[in-house]
Amino acid sequence: MNTKNTLLALEDDQLVIQTGDKILIKGAMASGKTRLLKKIAGQLPKHQFDFLFQTLDDNFISGTVAENLAFNLENNAIPLGQMRASVQESAETYHLTDDLDTAISDLSPYKKQVLAMAQLLIYPTEILVLDEPLFLPEAFEGTLIVTGDFEPELFDQVIDLSETALATVDLDLNRQINPDKAILSVTELVPQMSFAIYEGEKVAISAPAELPIADMLAGFRPTSGEIDFYYEDVTHQSLDKRGRKIGYIMANPDDMIFVKRVRDAGISDELLALCQLTAIKNERLSQLSHRQKRLFTTACILMQATPIVIIEQPEFEGFPEILTYLDQKGVTLLLVTDQEQFLPFMDRQEVF
Structure with missing residues (x-):
């Protein structure tokens, strides 16, 4: 039977975190989610947790995808052969195999989000502090502290910083569509992807x-396809x-x-x-x-x-x-x- 111990207590925020807890911090923009997350991180034992930054580029060193995946392993003195195998396995798991030699600066935002998580999970610490991750780690038995829009049922504690519930949104939109005038016509943007957007x-x-x-x-x-703005080819x-x-x-x-x-x-x-x-x-x-x-x-x-x-x-x-x-x-x-x-x-x- 696992025994939980108190990891951290913040009296001002009425928050007690025990080892192995899964905690979600949610709330509206500028409600203080990231600030609270950083406050928690500042009280955790140094070198015993990993932090995922919401600003994507803050998560990486310069270099390639492979170098970023290996970075955590190098810091933990993992033998070279084991390191190469782990990098390859992680790349296959997160569909990054074709990007191993790609520079971080050339990745799409989505691939950056995937890599940011993959490089933490390749050799995770016992505590993960994640600010708006793309997904939650599976089968992670350590302490998890997360901000974002996730199902509350997945967590032991939910801290909601929203002052009030969101009201039902009812908009009065009057813009008329012109079905005879395509403002954007896209032909084979990628294979089998063609569409038109009307004014x-x-x-x-x-x-x-x-x-x-x-x-x-x-x-x-x-x-390799064609993009037309009204009747002008802007490809x-x-x-x-x-x-x-x-x-x-x-x-x-x-x-x-x-x-x-x-x-x-x-x-x-x-x-x-x-x-x-x-x-x-x-x-x-x-x-x-x-x-x-x-x-x-x-x-x-x-x-x-x-x-x-x-x-x-x-x-x-x-x-x-x-x-x-x-x-x-x-x-x-x-x-x-x-x-x-x-x-x-x-x-x-x-x-x-």
Whole structure:
């Protein structure tokens, strides 16, 4: 029989953590989830836990996927032969075999999320502290402390930092669809993936996560197919030219941030308020949470007033208000997501 011992007690937060506990911290944006997680981590025994950062690039060393998978093993003096076998096994488990020699900077946000977890689980400590992981580790018998949107039934304790329950969202959207005018026509983006988005539509696209669909549509990755904006072939246009037509909000906001402070982007007061940035407009972006950074990059793209906006892996916090704004401005919206909570707000879904 396993005996649990008290690992940590935080009187201010009325939190007691015992060895082997599975704990979920949930709540709205800026409710303090990451702050509490870091507070907990600061009280844990040093060198006895691993921490997954919400900001993806903070989880990696420079180099390749293989080097990152091996990093934890090297630090624990695992013999070379065993290390190579473990790296290969982990790559096969998490479908990273074809990416072993790929530089971290060339990975899609999804692959980065997978790798960030894989490199912890290849040689896990007894305590895992995970800020918004892509998935939960299976058959992990140690102590697990997690933030994110997971089923509460999977945990021993749930700490809910939300002040109030979310109200039922009821939007009045009036944007008319023009079924005779395709704003985006896509032919064989990848084999057997063709579709059209009509002016004024709100469309969700669901496809295997490893396919960089949004990157291809926005011009950040090549496609052997064809992408037409209205009647113009933009497949090989420069990022600058295509960016004036197609706004793209990436899943990883750090790939889009090139200023030091929120105010440096010159965002209008209207968009600052819409994206909940007014109170933090003088803050350094490096001090913001992942969700706040996403709202910042959203405001930057909305400021460009493109006729169509693509959002890669959107987050629901603040989404209804942003959708209402886009509807009022007559902007066509394309979501790349498989989350069902967005579907009631969409005109249709394309599944590939």
